[in-house]
Amino acid sequence: MIGFMVRHPVATFFSILLHVVLVALLTIEWTEPSASIKISATNSEDSQPNAVSEVRQIEPLKTFAVDASLVQEKLEKIRAQEAAKKQESQQLEAKTQQERARLKELQKHQKIEQEKAEKARKQAIQQRAKTEAERRKTELERQKTEEAKRLAKLERSKAEAEKVKAKEARKAAELAEKERLKSIEKSKQAEKIRLLEEKKKRALEKENAAKAKENEALKKAQEKAKATAALQRQLDEEASAQRKAQKRKQLVSLRESYISAISAKVRDNWRTPARISPKAECDLQIIQTPKGNVTSVKILNCNEFATKQFKVAAEKAVYRSEPLPKPPVKELFERKITFEFKP
Amino acid sequence: MFQVISQIKAKVVFVLMFVLISPPLWAGLTIEISEGYDNAIPIAVVPFGFEQQAGGNSQGGNTPANKAAPVDLAQVISANLRRSGQFKPLLNSSLPSQPSNVDDIIFRQWRSLDVDNMLIGKLVDQGGGFYQVDMRFMDVLRKKQVLGKRWNKVPKENLRQIAHQISDLIYEELTGVRGAFNTQIAYVTLRKKNKKRHYTLEVADSDGFNAQAILKSTQPIMSPSWSPDGQKLAYVSFENGRSEVFVQSLDGAYRHKMASFKGINSAPSWSPDGKKLALTLSKNGSADIYTMDIKSRKLKRLTKKWSIETEAIWAPNGRSLFFNSDRRGQPQIFQVFLDTLEIRRVTFEGRYNANPEISPNGRYLAMVHGQGGFNIGLLDLHTDEFNVLTDTFLDESPSFAPNGEMILYAMNRKGKGQLAVVAIDGNTSQILKVKNGEVREPAWGPFLTNK
Numbered sequence: 190m191i192g193f194m195v196r197h198p199v200a201t202f203f204s205i206l207l208h209v210v211l212v213a214l215l216t217i218e219w220t221e222p223s224a225s226i227k228i229s230a231t232n233s234e235d236s237q238p239n240a241v242s243e244v245r246q247i248e249p250l251k252t253f254a255v256d257a258s259l260v261q262e263k264l265e266k267i268r269a270q271e272a273a274k275k276q277e278s279q280q281l282e283a284k285t286q287q288e289r290a291r292l293k294e295l296q297k298h299q300k301i302e303q304e305k306a307e308k309a310r311k312q313a314i315q316q317r318a319k320t321e322a323e324r325r326k327t328e329l330e331r332q333k334t335e336e337a338k339r340l341a342k343l344e345r346s347k348a349e350a351e352k353v354k355a356k357e358a359r360k361a362a363e364l365a366e367k368e369r370l371k372s373i374e375k376s377k378q379a380e381k382i383r384l385l386e387e388k389k390k391r392a393l394e395k396e397n398a399a400k401a402k403e404n405e406a407l408k409k410a411q412e413k414a415k416a417t418a419a420l421q422r423q424l425d426e427e428a429s430a431q432r433k434a435q436k437r438k439q440l441v442s443l444r445e446s447y448i449s450a451i452s453a454k455v456r457d458n459w460r461t462p463a464r465i466s467p468k469a470e471c472d473l474q475i476i477q478t479p480k481g482n483v484t485s486v487k488i489l490n491c492n493e494f495a496t497k498q499f500k501v502a503a504e505k506a507v508y509r510s511e512p513l514p515k516p517p518v519k520e521l522f523e524r525k526i527t528f529e530f531k532p
Numbered sequence: 533m534f535q536v537i538s539q540i541k542a543k544v545v546f547v548l549m550f551v552l553i554s555p556p557l558w559a560g561l562t563i564e565i566s567e568g569y570d571n572a573i574p575i576a577v578v579p580f581g582f583e584q585q586a587g588g589n590s591q592g593g594n595t596p597a598n599k600a601a602p603v604d605l606a607q608v609i610s611a612n613l614r615r616s617g618q619f620k621p622l623l624n625s626s627l628p629s630q631p632s633n634v635d636d637i638i639f640r641q642w643r644s645l646d647v648d649n650m651l652i653g654k655l656v657d658q659g660g661g662f663y664q665v666d667m668r669f670m671d672v673l674r675k676k677q678v679l680g681k682r683w684n685k686v687p688k689e690n691l692r693q694i695a696h697q698i699s700d701l702i703y704e705e706l707t708g709v710r711g712a713f714n715t716q717i718a719y720v721t722l723r724k725k726n727k728k729r730h731y732t733l734e735v736a737d738s739d740g741f742n743a744q745a746i747l748k749s750t751q752p753i754m755s756p757s758w759s760p761d762g763q764k765l766a767y768v769s770f771e772n773g774r775s776e777v778f779v780q781s782l783d784g785a786y787r788h789k790m791a792s793f794k795g796i797n798s799a800p801s802w803s804p805d806g807k808k809l810a811l812t813l814s815k816n817g818s819a820d821i822y823t824m825d826i827k828s829r830k831l832k833r834l835t836k837k838w839s840i841e842t843e844a845i846w847a848p849n850g851r852s853l854f855f856n857s858d859r860r861g862q863p864q865i866f867q868v869f870l871d872t873l874e875i876r877r878v879t880f881e882g883r884y885n886a887n888p889e890i891s892p893n894g895r896y897l898a899m900v901h902g903q904g905g906f907n908i909g910l911l912d913l914h915t916d917e918f919n920v921l922t923d924t925f926l927d928e929s930p931s932f933a934p935n936g937e938m939i940l941y942a943m944n945r946k947g948k949g950q951l952a953v954v955a956i957d958g959n960t961s962q963i964l965k966v967k968n969g970e971v972r973e974p975a976w977g978p979f980l981t982n983k
Contacts, residue, residue, distance in 0.1 A: 460648075462573050462618035463707040464957075498708035501671075505648055508673035 194362060195369060208355065212348065267331060281332075296329060443517050450514040451475070452528045458509035459532045463498035467532075471495045471503055474527045481512030489527070503530050561719075561740030561951070561964040561971065563615060572620040573706070576642060576650035576672075577610040579624060581632030583656045585664070601655050602688050605665065608695035609651065609702070612713045612739060615953075616703065617960025622647065634668055634677060642672045649678070651702060661688050667698050669705065679705055692741060697981070712933040713738055716977040717940060718746070718756040718765055719951060723969035733767060735782060735977070738933075740964055746780060757800050758977045765975075766790065766800035766809060777811060779826070790824065799843045803850055810844040810853055821855050821868065834868050835875070841866075843887050848894040854878060856886040865899055879911060881918045887928060891936040896956060898930040898939050908941050910956060921958045931976045940964075942972040 194201040271279070288295070307322050455473065471491040476484040486507045488500040507513075516522045582601040613619035628641040632654045642650055650672055656664040662685040669679035679701055683694050693714060700711030715738045723730045731753045736743035747753060751770040758765060759779075766779045777791035777800045791797040795814030802809060809824045813831075821834040821844045835841040839859035846853055852869045859866075863886040865879040879885035884902025891898070894913070901909030901920055908922045908930050924943035931940045936956065943952050945963070949970035954961045964971065 460571060460573055461706070462616075464709070496708050498706065505671070505673045509648070 194366070215344070215348070263331065264335065267328075299325075299329070440518070440521065444521050444523075447514070447516045447521050448526060448528050451510070451526060452530060454510040454514055455503075455506045455530065456532060459502065459506040461498060461502035461505075461532075463496065463502065465496065465499050465502070465532060466494035468492065469494040469496070469499045470529060470531045471500060472527055473503060473507060473530045474525065475507055475513070476525050477513050478524075479522060481515060483508050483511050483513065499532075503532075561736055561743065561966055563740045564963045564965065572618055574645070574647050575613060575619045575621050575702075576627060576645070576647045577606045577613065577621045578627060578630050578632070578650060578652045579604065579606045580653040580655045580665075580667075581630075583654060585656050585658050599657065602663070603655075603691040603695065605653065605655060605691065605695040605698070606651070608692055608739070609699045612696065612699035612711075613702065615739065615962055617955060617962075618707065634670070637670060639672055639675050647672050649702075649706065651698070653698070655691075658685060662686060663688065663691060665691070665694050665698075667701075669702055692737065693980075696737065696739070709937055710935045710979070712935040712937065712976075712979070714980055715934055716762070716980065717931075718758065718975045718977065719964075719971050720753045720756065720973040721966050721969045721971050722949065733765070735765070738976075746782065754973055755799050756973060756975045757802055758975055759802050760804060760806045760978055762978045762980055766802060768798050768800065777809070779809075790826070790829070795819075796842075801845045801853075803846050804848055805850060810846060810855075812842040812844065821853065823853075823870075834870070834873060844868075845888055845890055847890060848892060854888040854890060854897060856888060863902075865897065878913075879918075881909065881911070885909065887930065889930045889932060889939075891932045891956070892934055893936050896932075896936070898932065898941075900928050900930070908939060908954065910939075919958065921954050921956070922952070922961070924952055927952075929973055929975075931974055933976050934979045938976075940974045940976045942974055 271277075271282070303322055303325060307319070310317065310319070310322075452473075469492065472489040474487040474489055476486075478484060486504045488495075488503060491500060513526075580601065582599075584599065610621040613621050622645065626645070628645070629636075629638065631637045632652050634652070637650070637652070648671070650670045651667060652670065653665065653667040656666070658664050665683040665686055667679070667681050668677055670676070671678045681698070681701065686694055696711075696714035699713040703709070703711030703713065716735050717738055718733065718735045721732045721734060723732070728750055731749045731751065732745050733747040733749075733753045733756060734743050734745050746765060747767070747769065749769060749771045751773070753770070754768040754775075756765050756767040763783070764779055764781050766777060768775050769778055770776075772792075774792075775797045776789055777797045778787055779790050779800075780787040790800070790809060791811050791813065793813050793815035796819050797811065797813055798819075799812040800809050801811075803823070807826055809826060811822045811824055811831075812819050813822050814820070816833070818838050819840045819842050820836060821841045823832045823834060824830065834844075834853065835855070835857070837857070837859055839857055840863075841855055841857045841859070844853045844855035847867075851871065852867050854865055854867050856863050857866050858864075860877070862883045864877055865885050865888045866875050867878050868875045878888075878897065879899065882901055882903045884906075885899045886902075887900040889898040890896070897911040897913055898921075899909050899911070900906050903920070906926050906928065907920050907924070908927045909918060909920050911918045921939065922941070922943070924945065926944040927941050929942045932938070933940065933953075938953050938955050940951060940953050943950060949972040950966075951964035951971050951974045952961055953964070964974075
């Protein structure tokens with residue numbers, strides 16, 4: 190129901206409003222005829238103007254509460270009166286109590302009879318009849334009122350019950366609302382908490398993520414640093430290797446130039462009366478002293494064009510080249526040097 | 533034939549005798565080196581030590597101090613090497629010392645002279661006109677002996693030959709080519725005496741020494757040709773008023789008239805096996821090439837043409853001959869194959885190519901090449917490369933040294949016939965002259981000793 194109300198607050202509002210209007214209408218309906226009663230009551234019981242005003246001022250339901258006490262008193266009075274007119278009233282009451290269903294008819298009948306009587310009395314004894322009718326009317330009225338009161342009471346109780354019920358309902362509704370609100374609040378709270386928690390969680394997660402990210406970054410940075418270091422190391426190594434290679438290359442090229450200087454000097458000193466094929470070629474293996482003096486010359490790997498004269502002339506050219514050129518760097522000195530010789 | 537004679541006459545006219553250097557008495561030819569290699573190799577040829585053999589049976593009891601060596605071997609060798617154009621022997625005056633034993637050599641001294649090799653030797657008088665020759669050829673750079681040889685009981689008259697042999701050994705050691713110093717050359721000299729011409733066929737050592745007259749005549753002698761064994765000469769003599777071909781042994785044992793046919797008998801050439809002669813004969817009309825079996829005198833005609841075919845020489849393998857023919861109008865060299873008598877033209881360079889001569893290895897063909905003047909041309913039969921080797925005047929009669937390194941030829945200088953030698957690469961040349969006369973018709977003989 191609360192869910193319904195929550196879902197349809199306008200409908201709820203209108204239903205409540207309708208209830209209130211209905212109750213108000215009921216009250217107004219009942220107040221209207223009671224005006225005459227009031228009047229009569231005012232007429233008969235002046236002692237309770239406050240009540241009347243009070244009735245007027247306060248809510249209709251309260252008015253009933255006040256009326257109820259009045260009715261009680263009146264009922265006491267009526268009982269007292271009835272004590273006086275014991276039979277009739279007892280009969281009437283018994284009749285009333287016994288044949289509630291026939292009451293109205295009886296009343297009607299009485300009314301007709303009363304009217305008849307009245308008509309008759311009107312002409313005859315208007316006063317008496319009037320009074321009697323009045324009294325009866327009052328009695329009826331009172332009975333009616335009583336009945337109405339009872340009904341009202343019933344209604345009231347019913348209304349009360351309704352009210353209570355409504356109240357309860359309201360209360361329940363309120364409670365429910367409250368509960369709902371509470372629950373809403375709670376859920377809100379929970380939501381809030383949840384949100385908070387979620388937020389927290391998110392924050393935590395975020396934090397964690399950030400942390401992780403940071404860690405990651407740190408790790409990455411570390412790795413990067415590591416990699417950079419490795420790279421640097423590698424670069425250093427490479428650079429050193431390169432330097433070494435360069436130096437080696439340099440040495441190799443120096444060595445090449447050293448050897449070519451030797452071979453050039455040998456070629457410069459090459460001379461022979463022999464007719465040598467331009468294709469003649471041998472490897473010369475020279476063993477030298479650090480001062481560049483030739484210890485020995487070996488002629489190796491000659492091709493088919495290298496005659497004996499070529500070999501001898503080559504060997505002589507080596508000796509004639511003494512002292513052999515010195516190496517550009519001391520460490521390049523080689524005791525044994527081999528190179529390809531082609532005049 | 534008249535052609536040839538007129539050619540010679542033209543060269544002989546207006547000859548002036550002019551001897552620059554007074555030659556040794558025994559010298560037939562004077563050799564003048566006109567050109568050498570730019571990059572001749574310095575070499576030290578130390579005068580040979582001369583000793584009397586201790587306890588030798590020398591006659592007369594002369595002390596060694598008084599006796600000079602009969603032959604200056606070092607000088608002969610030095611001249612040979614110098615003449616080759618490939619070596620530059622040091623002058624005796626620039627030698628730091630004159631060791632004759634290996635132990636006496638101070639290599640340092642020679643090294644500083646930029647000398648690679650040195651020859652030292654000893655001549656020992658063994659008495660009785662016999663000598664012992666000892667030679668050591670040293671490598672100054674490697675400080676070691678390269679060659680060493682000793683000859684015992686060498687007669688005095690053979691000492692020069694020993695010197696030539698030593699020259700050959702050195703030459704071969706250094707160049708890888710057999711030396712041709714120990715060889716002989718034949719040539720014809722012309723001297724005028726009392727307005728008469730005297731022709732002499734001579735044979736001398738390759739250095740022009742030891743000249744010997746083989747034949748003397750007042751009539752022209754032409755075209756000497758060595759037998760492969762070096763013992764005989766074939767030549768053309770006009771001694772009988774016309775051309776005839778003779779074969780004569782150098783020791784004078786015999787002289788045979790080989791061809792005396794009607795017409796021309798000329799241009800003899802020995803076959804490599806020494807059993808045949810190639811000849812130019814015109815007994816059947818025009819001059820043609822024939823071969824003659826020396827023993828049987830049997831002829832074989834190789835060419836049958838109206839044109840002149842002459843000057844045939846044998847290919848070293850003996851299977852073909854090169855000859856000169858004007859069958860195309862101008863003289864060119866042709867080749868005829870003995871088995872099929874097929875003939876092919878060999879020279880195409882220029883309008884005149886005659887007088888062919890083949891190198892001992894069969895690779896080069898030397899010839900008289902006419903292009904404005906007449907010079908010696910060389911055709912490489914392997915590559916067809918042709919070169920003119922000489923720049924002398926009216927060159928003729930090329931003849932290869934037996935090692936194929938040089939070409940001896942006749943030329944004309946100042947109107948006088950002289951001989952000249954040119955290396956086959958054209959790098960060196962020398963001139964051989966004769967005292968009081970002209971010299972022509974050279975032929976370089978074969979190796980005198982078997983290797």
